[in-house]
Amino acid sequence: MRSVPTIRLNKVLRELNLSLDKAISFLDGKGLEIEARPTTIIDDSVYNLLLDEFSKPKNSIINEPKSIIQIASPPINHDALELNKNIRIPDFDFDEQEELEEENQTEYERNKRVWHKYITAQEKIIDYRSLPVAINPNQKYTLEGNTLKIEVDQDIFKKIFKDEVETIFKIDTYDFDSDHILQDLEITEQINIEDLKNLKESASSKYIEFNEHPIIEGVIRERNSKSKGLEKIIGRISRNFLFNKEGLILLTQAEKEKVDILKNVSFEKNAGAVFPLFPNIKFLLSLIYKENSIQETGNRFTIFNGKIHNNIEAYLEKEIGLKRKRFLLIFQFPKNSGLEKKIKDLEKFKGIDLPTPENDAISFRIEVNSSNLNDTETRNSISLEEQLSHFKREYRRIDQIIRKYFPKKSYRTNWNVKYSYDGKQLRKFYSKNSDIELKFWDRIYPDIHGEEFQISSDKSTLSFDFQDFEGLESKKQSLRAYNYFYLEDYGTDHKFKFNIKFETGLHDLQKKLKINAESLSTRLMLNGQELRFHKHYKPGNKGFVRDYLTNVIREYIEDEKYDVYIDDTFKEKYLCVENFELKVEQEEEKLSKLKRESFYYGDKKNKKPLGRLQKVDYPSLEFFVEDENIEDLNKSLLKQEIKAVFPDLKGERDKILRLTDTVNKLESEVTLPNNNSRNFLFDSSMAKPIHDVDSLLDEQGNQWRLFEEQMLSQHLNTSQKQAILKSLHAQDLMLIQGPPGTGKSTAIAEIIWHHILENPKQKILLTSETNLAVDNAMDRIKTGSNNIVKPIRFGNEDRLASEGLFYSYETVVSFGSDLSFKEPNIVEHWVENVAKRVGNDENINNALNDWRSYLNGKDKEVRSIFTQQYLENVNLIGATGSSMGKLNSEGRYTSFFHSYLKVFNKGDYFPKIDYKKCNGIDIVFDTIIMDEASKATPPELALPIIYGKKAIIVGDHRQLPPMVDGEEIKDTLYSIGEKELASTLERDEFKKSQFENLFQNPNLDLSLKGTFNTQYRMHPAINDAVSQFYIDDGGLHCGLPLDEKDHQSFLEPSSRYHGLNYKNILTPETHTMWIDVNGPEIKEGTSRSNIGEVEAIDSILYCIKNSDGYPEYTKWLSTQPKEESEIGIISFYGKQINHLNKMIEKNHKDISTRLSTVDKFQGMERNIIIVSMVRSDKIAATTDQSPDFSLYESKGYPEQSSLGFAESPNRLNVGLSRARRLLIIVGNKDHFCKKEIYQNVFNTISDSTNGKIISSNIFKKTITTDEQ
Incomplete structure (x- = not known):
């Protein structure tokens, strides 16, 4: 066996294609203890052990003498070489070849390919988000203390676009400040129109307004500048x-x-x-401190009747320059107490010295600060504690005198401490x-x-x-x-x-031109002192357009007040203007998403730490620099080495690593808590069915009756009971579809309750892709009557809602160890529950009161004991799915695994972690309950499931799919050159969630699926618009009692009455509306907007707040939680939300609203919902572009047919199903009704006695008349 130099473990793992867990487990069995990290250094003996055990079998071809090596036959199921689609071969269609190969794949292979593509797309997006941010080369850096301020290069987009312009238009040096491109006709005639259209697309992504058609431009100026x-x-x-x-x-x-x-x-x-x-x-x-009385003036503050603890004071002295300035004690006497005379008598007859009284002889004070001490040297040498000691001695002296010579209770004392800070x-x-x-x-x-x-x-x-x-x-x-x-x-x-x-008159002129020459684009500049105008023209049409402009302008201006200039050149002129406001807005939004991320400079192989991004005020960025990096950073700043900075996005890369590891585990033979999960996660029919399910669901049977007796909630309907009961008896998998408003959260709480009732010692994981969903679901479990469910929340406290903090591991530990900790928490709630369940026995109640007082802070040991008891019996963990896993990208234990060990294996974790034992511990749960599963990509769904013996997956494939921002992701992938990947993501298999694949599997045993079919949120008229999405699932029924749904009382829980009445446009009987808007959409960066819809929603809000019945409605809302009073305004596009927000800030601050994109609104509901559809059958370049039928004969704007985000009926379903009392859709009916599902919604509203269709023009005209 060859000898090797000392090497790192990860090199050997790669060489042997071996997992870290398997290697560590093998070495543990050999009695060798090494740290479970890929970077661990091993010696020759460890290397040879691993090589002997995991290298090729001894009878393999590798051990044959070289002279007789055989060439093995290729395996039958070999992988074909990857196609290089960048090289084109005549008469050969690469796409067709790839599709042919995919057709020959098995279902398992196709699923596997889809899973890998999801991960690849996420990796590409992370790579894009971590691209370097160019820094302004002309700026002066400021590094003050730990704060670094730098400026982004604002011209980077113009620089890139400038190169493109110079290439296409053959211009040596293009001047961006001219706001146009000017070139000879003989050159522009040679430019391909497709190149100009591509340039227009490129300009849009760089916040530049450019059109493939040339313009004639003019300007009107006032002669006397204001x-x-x-x-x-x-x-x-x-x-x-x-x-x-x-x-x-x-x-x-x-x-x-x-x-x-x-x-x-x-x-x-x-x-x-x-x-x-x-x-x-x-x-x-x-x-x-929970309670304190503090008065602050400048950089000084006074604490009344208290002081800061010494250890905290020392800490704050180091951190914020805290200094104790004085101690002050005041003895206060009532007026007319004869205080002054008594003090003089004591001094005269007894020789007793007291301070001179103040404030009309009703008080005097003792003050200890630097001015009390004799000299500077003494002041500097005496500590604060010595000062305090002196203060206490003086207090005792005076207090004894007063007690002896003054009547009892004739005075009161107040004391305070004054501090300063930096x-x-x-x-x-x-x-x-x-x-x-x-x-x-x-x-x-x-x-x-x-x-x-x-x-x-x-x-x-x-x-x-x-x-x-x-x-x-x-x-x-x-x-x-x-x-x-x-x-x-x-x-x-x-x-x-x-x-x-x-006030120049140009504002009025602009309005006239917009009405009488709507194809003319106008722009007020210099705050109303200059009006620019232009009109596009097609080849050969320039002369006609110039004559048109001359005639129009002459008709409407007064020659003596204004000067008019119209282009008079034989060259072609193309508009090229940067939209500075849009750039600032979108770049600031993009960079703000990177707040609190760590940034670096240099290249990615030799990156140097810069700091954590803490503030964005585009183009200014502010970073917090760690102390250990300041010296190196200063050197780099002096050398002007920092040209760009980039984020690391380690957390997101760790998630990708965990997703990849999940897929690898499913493809390997590694042992899982349930080995069948590697089958049923791809094909749900492979899950074990429930035997004799008919007997189980027999409402007269013993199992059904016992279940009903033990229910946590007495308001479950039949479909909920059936699904919950099935979930209890499923061995591998249970799939539950929960449409909006059907009580999904209530059912999840019930599922947890019954599982733990059956076995209190089991470990359950409640998970979802969002912190909010986990927190909300956990909060439903909290009851005032039982303690059998003992939940703990894993996760970063900063990202948890208040509900999540209540269950947080850190909160519970703080309660058990810190007597000053007062935050509400689950252990305290546990104690209160026990107290409530005890009878009225007076002796027992007295004992419980003593117990509670101990737990509330009187005895640290007792509080600690009960906290430990709780932690030892935890049976429910709440965590996001993406946080799960054992190791991060650095080979260290994840935060999740640390928490898991603390709760379930604390003997191996405390007081010092035993890595050898912990390395052999696997994350295992008896049951995994996953909520909102339809929003998870296949790897995200599988990630938590592989850690469980049984999976209960809850979702709704009729709501938002995975990669809800798919259109923006695809636009981004196209913009960074990943056209093939973007095209792949547009295929049908990527429009389906894995939950849908599992739930809709025709071979899935019916005993393993359930659907909730009754909702209690929406008025029946709104339900009718939504129920079409669930036809294939048996429909969606309204559970509100018919005789109560329109009850004219806001106090009736089942009533969906709103009482609003405005000029017969909106009536109390109206619960669904469609406002038809026919204006163009606008592409802004990667997002979209529609100003016509913004104006329509402006009118809607005016209508609502000026309706009869609105005062009564708002009076009731004032007694409800804040979210009840909010009007929900939803759009499919973030840019539209921005425009709506500005409009509301300007015109409707008196209305409480909640604006959000549809994906962020899933899970929420409001009494009134307005949905802005945005997309239209025509598209404008800017918000002020007017229709030009000479260029675009059909619609006055370029036509477009895409529904974009709205293409998916799932998004529409989410948007519509948020409303309880009133649903208003704002959109282009002709555009959307081309798709059957939108036509159905439109028809449902049109045909309903509770529905109304109205044109935005008529709607606006009614409002305008009323305002006048």
Whole structure:
């Protein structure tokens, strides 16, 4: 056997194609203990042992003498070589060949290929998201303490596009600031129209407006500029201001008052105030101490009748420069007590020295601070504890005198301690402790964020609108009531946002042109001082278009006020303008998704740590730099080595590793808790059926009756009972379809209850792909009557909802070990349940009260004992599926496995982890319950299931599929050159969830599936629109009592009455509406928007809040939880949500709304839901593009036929099924009704006595008439 140098374990694992677990297990059996990490260094003896055991068999061809080596025959089921589709061969269709090969694959092989493609797509997206971010080469870096500020290169998109323009148009140097491309006709005639269309597509992804058709452009200017008077007051106006079409300008109060005097300059009614926002010292102390009385002034604060613990004070001294400044004790006497005379008498007759009284002789004080000490040297040498000791001695002296010579209870004492701290260090402390910072945002959002004040955690700002400076001061005053943060107010230098308009008449002219020359594109510039216009033309049509422009403009302008210029060139001119606002908005949104990720610089093979992204204010990025990296970073900054930065995205890469490992385990022969899972996860018919299921479901049988006697909820319907009972008796697999509003969460709680009732010692995992879903499902388990279910939540506390924190392992441990811990938690709830179940025996109750008092903080040992008892009997774990696994990408134990060991194998974990034993421990659960399974990709669904002996999978394949943002993913894959992968993801097999594949398997035994068929959320009219999605599943029925559904009382639980009535457009009988909008959609980056629908929803909200019955409706809502009062506004596109949000901020702050994309709304419901469909049969390049029938004869815009995200009926189902009382669909009926399922929805609404169809034009006209 050859000798090898010392090597790492991972090299041997690769060489032998061996898993880490298998290698460690083998070496343990040989008595060799090594660390279970791929990077562990091993010696020759360990290498030789592994080689002997796991290399090729001794009778294999490898051991034959070289001279007689045989060439083995190829295996029958060999894998063909991978096609290189980048090389084209004449008359050979690669796609057809690949499809032919796929047709010859078995179902198992096809499934396996699909699973791998999902993982590959996710890997590519992660690679894309971790691409380097170019840094502005001309900036000055600022590194203050641990905070690094750098700027993104804003021109990177223009630089890339500039190269493309120069190549296609054969221009030596293209000037982007010209806003157009100018080239000779003889060159442009040679350009292929497809190249121009591709350039247009490229421009769109880079926030640039470009059209394949050339333009004739003109400009109208006012002869006397209005901006000169403004510049005299505030100095030169920046280009950004001049070209900001919204007219936004920043002014101080003094500047605003001067500008008010100018003629022909006006401001919009509302101004905006933005203040940097920071948690103050009181917030920090509120996290440490439950109750405290603190007064803060500047960087000093006083604690009344208390002080900070010494160890905490020492910690804060290091972290925020905390210094104790003084101790103050006040003896306070009532007025007219003769205090002053008594003090003088004591001094005169007894020689007793007391402090001079203050405040009309009713009090005097003792103060210990640096000024009490004799000299600087002494002050610096005396510790705070010595000062405190001196303070206590003085207090005792005076207290004894007063007790002796003054009447009892004639005074009271108050004492306080004054501290100072370093404000910069406090901010630095918050920025590097993101957990604490998150708690601040979690607190301030529900307290303040809403209609009046807006909070931005990304920018760390608080903003609000005001109408005058008196109103500004009033709002600032109201904010002072919240004493746990401070606003950075720059005083007289603070600038506020004002929308300024120059009254030139060009605004009215633009309106006239839009009405009378709608094919003309116009744009107001310089805040109303310049009106640019242009019109596209087809080849050979230039002269006609120029004459048209000349005639139109002359008809509507006054020659003496304006100068008009129209292009007069023989060259071709193409519009090329950057949409700066869109770029800022989308790039900031994209970068904000990377907040709290670690960034690096250099190349990815030799990356150097930069810091954690903590703030995004595009183009500015702010990072927190760890202390150990500051020196190296400073050197790199001095050498100007940082050209770009990139995120690591380790957490997402770890998830990919776990998904890959899951697929590998299913394909290998490694032992699983249920080896049959590698069969039924691909083919559900391979799961063992339930024997004699008819007897089990016999409602007169013993098993059914016993089940009903033990039910947790007495409100289950038959379909729920059947599915739950089946799940108890399934051995491998149970699949449950839970349509919206059918009580899925209630059923999951019931399933857990009955499983643990049967065996309290078993281990159950409740999992889903989202933290919120896990937290909500766990909260349904909490009851006030039993303790048999003992849940614990695994996961990062920062990402858990309040429901999840209640069950968190960390919360429970803190309760058991920290007497000051007061947060609600499951152990405390456990104790309360026991108390409730005990009878009225007075002796027992007294004992229980003693017990509770111990647990609430009087005895640390007893509290610890009960916590440990709880942890030793945990039988339910809640965790996201993607967090599961044993090892991460670095070969270290995952957070999940650490938690698993702490709960189920604590003897091997505490006090010091025994790696040898823990390496041999596998994650195993008796039952896995997976919720929202239809949203999981196949590997994501399989990941938790392979750790269980039995799987109960709950989902609804009629709702959102996996990769819900599939269209954006495909657009991204196309944009990064992964066209083949993007094309693959468009195939039918990727539009189905694995849950659907398993549930719809025609060979699946019926005993292993169940469907809930009765919903209790929606009014029957809304149910009728939704039920078509469930025809193949037996339909969806409304469980609301028919005689109560329209009961005209908001207090009736089953009533879905809303009572709104507006001019016969909306009536109390209306529960479904379709507002038909015929405007174009707009592609903005990878998203879409539809301004016509935004305007229609503006009218809808006006209609709702001006309806008869609205006051009664809102009066009832005021007594309900916040989510009840919110109008849910859903769209398939994030960009549309942005436009809607701006409209609501401007016009409807008085209405409570919840805006979200449809995928984020799954699982939620609201009384009123408005769905914005966005897609249309025509597409515009910009929001202000007008129809041009000379270019686009049919519709005035380029035509398009895609439904995009809405192509999937699942998305429509989710959107419609969120509504309880009123559902309003806003969309282009002609476009959507081309698809049968949308036509069915439209017909259902049209034919219903509770439905209404109305054109947005008629709707808007009615509203406009009312407003006038």
